[in-house]
Amino acid sequence: MVIRNVTNDAKIAAAIGWSREDVSLFIVHVEPKADGSGYILWPHQDMLGGPRLKPVRLGNKWLIDTGPIDLEEEYHQLP
Numbered sequence: 001m002v003i004r005n006v007t008n009d010a011k012i013a014a015a016i017g018w019s020r021e022d023v024s025l026f027i028v029h030v031e032p033k034a035d036g037s038g039y040i041l042w043p044h045q046d047m048l049g050g051p052r053l054k055p056v057r058l059g060n061k062w063l064i065d066t067g068p069i070d071l072e073e074e075y076h077q078l079p
Contacts, residue, residue, distance in 0.1 A: 002030040002039070003072045012041065015069050018058060026054050027064075030071070038067045 002008060009023045012030070016023075029042035041064040046052050 001074045002032065003074055004030070005072065008071045011069050011071060012039075012066075015066050016041070016064055022055070022058060026058060032073070038065065039069060039071070040065055 006020065006024075008030075009027075010020045012018075012027065013020045013023045018026075026044045027041050028044050031040045031042070032038075033040060043058065043061065043064060044054050045062065046054055
């Protein structure tokens with residue numbers, strides 16, 4: 001599981017071209033790819049008919065696919 005902290009948010013921001021603050025506010029989930037080749041980022045999605053929360057400049061992708069990023073992760077060992 002990826003640890004959400006300022007350092008990791010800054011690394012993600014550098015990889016996708018967002019600010020660290022935007023990553024902190026608008027990336028809701030970071031999922032490592034099964035093959036270890038990077039991450040799948042889940043940005044916040046605005047709902048139709050509701051107030052727009054995410055700035056237009058951040059785009060409208062449902063998923064953001066990245067290459068390798070050296071993020072801090074927490075590993076859980078099965079018993």
